[in-house]
Amino acid sequence: MPQTAIPADIAKLGFEEALQELETIVRNLEGGKGKLEDSIKAYERGAFLKQHCEAKLRDAQMKVEKIVLGPDGAEKTQSLD
Amino acid sequence: MSEIRSPAVASNLPEYTVSEVSQAVKRTLETSFERVRVRGELSGFKRHTSGHCYFTLKDAEAAMDGVCWRGTAMRLGIKPEDGMEVICTGRITTYPGRSKYQIVIESMELAGEGALLKMIEDRRKRLAAEGLFDAERKRQLPFLPEVIGVITSPTGAVIRDILHRLADRFPRHVLLWPVIVQGEGAAEQVAEAIRGFGALPEGGAVPRPNVLIVARGGGSLEDLMAFNEEIVVRAAATSRIPLISAVGHETDTTLIDHASDRRAPTPSAAAEMAVPVRADLIADLQRDGQRLASALTRALSERRSQLDGLARGLGDPRRLIEDRAQRLDDWGDRLKLGLTNWVQQRRAKIAESAGRLMAFRSNAARRFEREDKHLAELGGRLRRCMTALTERLARDLESLGRHLSSVSYEKVLERGFVLATDAAGHPVQKAAETHASMALRLHFHDGTVGATVTEGAARKPARPAAVSDAPKKQGTLL
Numbered sequence: 262m263p264q265t266a267i268p269a270d271i272a273k274l275g276f277e278e279a280l281q282e283l284e285t286i287v288r289n290l291e292g293g294k295g296k297l298e299d300s301i302k303a304y305e306r307g308a309f310l311k312q313h314c315e316a317k318l319r320d321a322q323m324k325v326e327k328i329v330l331g332p333d334g335a336e337k338t339q340s341l342d
Numbered sequence: 343m344s345e346i347r348s349p350a351v352a353s354n355l356p357e358y359t360v361s362e363v364s365q366a367v368k369r370t371l372e373t374s375f376e377r378v379r380v381r382g383e384l385s386g387f388k389r390h391t392s393g394h395c396y397f398t399l400k401d402a403e404a405a406m407d408g409v410c411w412r413g414t415a416m417r418l419g420i421k422p423e424d425g426m427e428v429i430c431t432g433r434i435t436t437y438p439g440r441s442k443y444q445i446v447i448e449s450m451e452l453a454g455e456g457a458l459l460k461m462i463e464d465r466r467k468r469l470a471a472e473g474l475f476d477a478e479r480k481r482q483l484p485f486l487p488e489v490i491g492v493i494t495s496p497t498g499a500v501i502r503d504i505l506h507r508l509a510d511r512f513p514r515h516v517l518l519w520p521v522i523v524q525g526e527g528a529a530e531q532v533a534e535a536i537r538g539f540g541a542l543p544e545g546g547a548v549p550r551p552n553v554l555i556v557a558r559g560g561g562s563l564e565d566l567m568a569f570n571e572e573i574v575v576r577a578a579a580t581s582r583i584p585l586i587s588a589v590g591h592e593t594d595t596t597l598i599d600h601a602s603d604r605r606a607p608t609p610s611a612a613a614e615m616a617v618p619v620r621a622d623l624i625a626d627l628q629r630d631g632q633r634l635a636s637a638l639t640r641a642l643s644e645r646r647s648q649l650d651g652l653a654r655g656l657g658d659p660r661r662l663i664e665d666r667a668q669r670l671d672d673w674g675d676r677l678k679l680g681l682t683n684w685v686q687q688r689r690a691k692i693a694e695s696a697g698r699l700m701a702f703r704s705n706a707a708r709r710f711e712r713e714d715k716h717l718a719e720l721g722g723r724l725r726r727c728m729t730a731l732t733e734r735l736a737r738d739l740e741s742l743g744r745h746l747s748s749v750s751y752e753k754v755l756e757r758g759f760v761l762a763t764d765a766a767g768h769p770v771q772k773a774a775e776t777h778a779s780m781a782l783r784l785h786f787h788d789g790t791v792g793a794t795v796t797e798g799a800a801r802k803p804a805r806p807a808a809v810s811d812a813p814k815k816q817g818t819l820l
Contacts (some may be wrong), residue, residue, distance in 0.1 A: 277486055280630075287630050293637075297642075300638060308634065314627050321620055323504060324516065325518065327519075328535075328740070334760070337548065341496070
């Protein structure tokens with residue numbers, strides 16, 4: 262598993278897109294087609310995607326807030342007890 | 343009332359204060375009409391700023407005042423309007439300040455069987471005709487929303503159920519927009535909350551939700567009426583954020599359910615629709631990671647074995663030459679051997695042919711020899727037959743000769759007989775054959791003489807005339 266920073270284009274991806282791309286990469290790799298260089302590149306990208314997805318899952322925390330309208334009608338939030 | 347009874351006045355009617363009477367009436371009324379259902383038409387409906395509502399209930403003959411306190415008004419299923427035929431449930435009381443009796447409403451429903459349902463159905467048809475419920479308006483919910491906006495009451499089981507289910511499945515950032523969910527103003531608040539969430543800017547101070555849940559617990563048809571209000575239905579249909587409706591229980595359907603992108607049977611189910619299960623995703627991800635690694639490993643090992651296979655196929659160049667050298671040797675040998683064989687084969691063929699010729703020849707010679715012998719034998723036998731035949735003929739001839747000679751006329755002649763012949767030499771054996779003067783020749787055994795017949799023939803054979811000629815030499819018999 263590469264420990265280098267996740268490429269920016271992957272970091273931008275939502276969990277679902279990243280997961281979909283990861284699945285596509287895995288399926289392609291499992292198909293056993295394509296050039297070796299491409300396979301290795303695809304693997305590296307897959308590894309980054311997995312890392313990204315894991316981070317997304319790891320960071321899942323419940324945060325519950327309540328909308329409070331200010332006197333000017335603007336929305337603000339405050340923690341919900 | 344004992345405290346206001348004056349025992350001092352015995353004959354007269356007791357004297358009451360107004361308050362006492364009105365209180366007494368109030369008590370009497372309240373105990374007599376503890377709870378009633380009254381049907382009538384609404385008129386003069388007024389909502390006070392305090393939130394309490396005042397109106398008159400009337401029919402063709404009579405009218406009575408009605409009041410609906412703020413707390414109750416908020417929970418009313420219907421939005422009361424003048425002219426509505428309603429059935430009110432409540433208690434009869436008086437307002438001592440005016441001593442007017444009135445009904446204090448606990449609930450209000452539209453009069454007539456299914457009147458409310460019919461009203462909702464009519465509204466549904468009208469909004470459907472506008473296309474608000476069209477299937478193509480429905481949007482896909484995001485797979486994993488970052489922020490979930492929940493529109494419901496801040497108290498009660500609904501928000502707790504949603505938060506609980508979200509925490510179980512996938513903890514997310516939840517924004518609650520608190521609203522009242524029934525009664526006066528509920529519809530407006532819900533509609534405003536939907537619009538308000540949609541109006542939040544991307545990246546603003548308040549994070550914009552990726553999905554909305556509009557939820558309310560179960561209740562009567564009237565309880566759920568706010569979610570049948572047109573203002574709510576329109577807000578849901580035009581929500582800028584995908585929206586899940588979860589109003590009432592599974593069997594309840596409100597108009598917002600038709601307009602929302604997904605309808606959840608319960609608030610918990612809405613939470614399930616909103617987020618996937620985190621543990622499942624982690625497991626999926628792990629599995630994908632393993633597949634990724636093993637796919638690459640397999641790809642590498644496949645290529646390794648492919649390479650090995652090809653390398654094997656390429657072969658050892660030395661072996662390549664050796665093989666060819668061996669084949670060359672082999673074929674060279676076979677070439678040489680082939681020529682020798684060829685010659686030998688032909689030689690053998692010639693020898694065989696010669697042998698067959700010889701055999702034929704000796705066969706023929708033997709046959710000739712055999713034929714010769716046979717011929718010789720036949721010749722011998724022929725010769726022998728001829729010899730035998732000639733010998734036998736000779737013998738026969740001799741014996742015949744002897745026999746002949748024994749019977750020859752010459753012998754007869756020897757014995758003294760004479761043979762007469764005519765001039766031509768033919769024997770003359772009868773006298774009748776003679777005539778006078780006929781010349782005869784008389785043959786004796788020792789010679790021939792001529793004679794002439796002197797006398798003609800008589801009855802008796804004449805004796806031969808005298809021989810006229812000297813005996814002649816005997817001629818040949820034949």
